[in-house]
Amino acid sequence: MLKNTILACLAAVLFLCSVEAMAQSHSHHSHHFTHRTSTKHERKPSPARHVVNQSKTELASRHPFVVAIDAGHGGKDVGAIGPHGTYEKQVVYSISRQLERMIDKDSTMLPVMVRKGDRFIGLGQRSAIARQAGADLFVSLHADAFHDDDVQGSSVYTLLNHKGRSGPNASTRKASNRAAAKILGELRSQQPLHCPHVKRARYAVLRTPGVPSMLIETGFITNPLDEKKLANPTHQQKIARSIYHGIQAYARTARPKLAKSARTRNMMVASRQ
């Protein structure tokens, strides 16, 4: 009996994953691929701009773990729209802000909001902002859409690499997958997943060289139940907390390497003098 139930669930999951994989090439996801020339009056972001607290400033000089939080869409680009009129750009911004607050309270981390407020930012600019902020991790938040409104659950994507194309090197891609697996594990404990493994896609925002990156689809905004949950602040907080715990778990494994590379760099600088 139990075995049959498990098999049925597994079959359903596999079916849904393959349905989406088939649809991906021409689905709503095309907006993640588009490139756009940069805006003229782009201000250079500074990771320390929003840091007013003295202890955080001191901490920044000791290199905290910098998390670039990329709320998808914004401004004229509303993203996907739910059956009850919920905008993707709004729900992912709310979740991003909750995540920002959690990371901000963590003395070992520093959040950087890639999109501040309801404004349009090109995909190339999003990467540039993360790099300029010295991000150790780039997390892009979205809400999925599909023509079948029964499809629901969250997914985590890392870059599907193409040989010969510029982009993150092997170690950055490996780190992306490690971080994505930690976050997927945390999301799994909180809510149904659309797919039980980390998925791969060629999203432009995942191409930032040197910065481990992932894109999280926080649910299907086209599914009425998911739409309702995504618009609920308590559920938004749950998602943000899962992502935060996943980032924490990843940062613990990444930090020794960071410290080591800093020491190596200092030794190299010292030996040159």
Ligand SMILES: [Zn+2]
């Ligand atoms: Zn999106």
